[in-house]
Amino acid sequence: MSAVVSVDLPWFAKATRKVGAPAAFVAALVMSVPGEIHLAEVAGWSPGYARLMPVCVSVYAASAAVMADVARRFDLPGRKSAQIGAILALILAIFAQDISHLLQLGYMGTSATLVKCVSAIPGLVVAHLLHMGRGPRETAIEVEAPDAPESDEDQEDGQLSLIDIETGEPRPRRGKRGRRGRPALPPEVVEAAAEEIRAKGERVTGAALGDALGLSRRTGSRYLGKLSHPEAETG
Structure with missing residues (x-):
């Protein structure tokens, strides 16, 4: 490759x-x-x-x-x-x-x-x-790409991962300030942070989850939607 x-x-x-x-x-x-x-x-x-x-x-x-x-x-x-x-x-x-x-x-x-x-x-x-002039109505080109680790910085700046048009593999892209985007946190880490919030008697919101994980509120809200616990709440 x-x-x-x-x-x-x-x-x-x-x-x-x-x-x-x-x-x-x-x-x-x-x-x-x-x-x-x-x-x-x-x-x-x-x-x-x-x-x-x-x-x-x-x-x-x-x-x-x-x-x-x-x-x-x-x-x-x-x-x-x-x-x-x-x-x-x-x-x-x-x-x-x-x-x-x-x-x-x-x-x-x-x-x-x-x-x-x-x-x-x-x-x-x-x-x-x-x-x-004949061609598709949409000018965007759709390609199938393999699943790639999500990047918090990619999500923060609202940009998608780049796909190599020749190999079909995701290209490594640099986040803000030239740093590579951090990989997505494992589900068990997110679940553990949510349990800590519940143990304090607080609601599991995007802001609270982001603070517990050391991330932004927006990123915390994204991880909130992936929690398996039925009592997870948005915020």
Whole structure:
């Protein structure tokens, strides 16, 4: 079974992911705008509508790639055709630049076939995006995970234990202040604390049980619900 290891990336790797990659992405989109607008104008669109062509080509190609990857990872409907469409979208974005620059520099001329192909781009984009939009109504992914020891700190901050998507095993997560969450107390320890409270003639409440166990009132209330004694009371 593979172990889950936490890796701290060096500062330049973090900077590349947070700054470098987004900057390159934006630059590539901006540089593709003139060629795609020119290609739309060659196909007969007016300048106002031609400015929308970069959205139909470059932005669409980026969106299709992300949606196809998500469909593949989580086995969503239409994942294979989504991947094929994403590849075709990338090819379209590349050739749109090539054709536009060839036209601008006089290496090729326009033709009826070129006009027809460029004119069909918006309709094809709409059809493919509607196809890739199919999926489950809920975006959360449900996985079966083995029972794991409960953590008081996990319960305190209202977070669930992380599950390794590859192994299906619970990941060790750190609680507040970098400490690992404490494992759940054994039932006999909780029962003993409840008996001590009853021996004093007091009610077994969440607050009283938490004080007896050295935990918070909220955690005490959680353990209170697990007591087997019928006289256990909430509070």
